[in-house]
């Protein structure tokens with residue numbers, strides 16, 4: 001028998017069973033009652049800090065007591081992204097299979113740096129990368145890619161691959177190898193993770209050129225060509241087009257931008273972190289035509305495919321580029337595919353991360369259980385809820401400011417002259433009421449500075465009554481009744 005103190009990490013069988021039973025019950029309770037919670041509880045920092053400072057870790061605590069504290073903290077201190085009236089950033093209600101997959105992965109704790117340490121994990125991810133690469137239109141023989149923590153890491157990977165491909169000796173000499181300043185082009189509504197990536201690659205944010213969007217909020221080939229002309233003599237290294245912009249859900253002209261990028265010998269990356277799901281639905285596929293031309297694609301399974309965070313993907317049609325970008329010698333690592341009948345590349349020589357979590361299982365199990373029919377039905381349902389929001393907007397006194405079939409709607413007040421400050425106030429009142437979570441976005445268009453309320457369907461459990469509740473909350477926020485709280 002192990003002395004009690006030595007077994008505090010593993011616990012005993014009875015405690016483990018209690019943990020599972022209790023946490024299973026609590027997760028189920030959250031699943032069932034999340035819709036009745038305020039979407040965004042009041043966040044109060046000082047009591048939270050005080051509560052945590054009480055933990056000096058001097059005396060061990062019973063497991064259930066510690067778990068109770070964590071559960072209470074999570075329940076009362078988060079914007080409830082799994083809530084059906086969270087109309088927010090691309091954070092989903094997680095799939096049921098995704099939640100158990102993450103627990104299973106934690107228990108086995110596979111090492112995904114070396115292929116031979118867990119061929120099942122490595123091959124599950126390879127299979128998914130191929131499945132999605134082919135679904136996005138890549139030729140099966142050339143699909144490659146890697147799971148990432150999220151879209152930001154995938155975009156960072158894209159920039160590193162572009163620099164490696166376009167600047168000989170970049171891997172060895174870094175930015176100093178460039179004869180001309182490397183230039184990156186991204187639409188003005190593209191994701192700011194591209195700026196971070198430029199910093200982290202040592203080429204600086206000055207190398208990132210924001211291409212103005214047109215009246216439909218898209219980056220067009222004409223605007224890109226102008227931007228190319230304006231920067232010479234810098235070398236266009238990377239063009240990032242967006243399929244489903246974070247603020248407006250709009251898809252750039254992928255076909256035209258891809259052609260132009262290639263004409264200028266730049267790497268063409270499509271950031272489809274959220275909107276990539278359009279390629280999976282035959283009726284939306286034309287909106288992302290040209291996706292298959294991309295040298296690489298960012299896609300987040302933890303957005304439209306509703307698996308728990310973080311589950312990003314970097315996909316490429318250049319099967320050698322990840323190795324060229326990331327392989328370094330490491331004598332202490334097991335050799336590629338040790339013990340396998342065929343040599344297999346090791347994930348650590350193929351990605352930004354070294355040891356990492358088995359990210360793919362939550363997608364694999366979610367997809368295995370729902371099948372494509374289940375997933376397509378969920379995606380279609382979310383699009384239908386977006387359509388409903390769009391269709392009802394005029395009758396509820398709102399103008400829709402963006403054109404996209406994806407379930408992200410920008411609302412402007414049709415009944416009053418609205419200032420950005422007035423929209424902010426409406427959003428604040430809705431969020432403080434706990435009835436829904438929405439946000440505001442601002443952008444520069446050919447018509448000048450614009451702002452709108454952003455409402456996105458991110459939850460496969462959102463229903464028509466939730467859309468109605470959002471409009472009601474907006475009505476109340478717009479014309480506050482002075483005695484509402486009496």
Ligand SMILES: *Cc1c(COP(=O)(O)O)cnc(C)c1O
Nearest residue numbers: 150151152191246271273274300
């Ligand atoms: C969310 C998002 C990102 C960043 O992805 P993370 O998963 O948050 O790292 C990048 N690009 C776009 C278009 C996004 O919507």
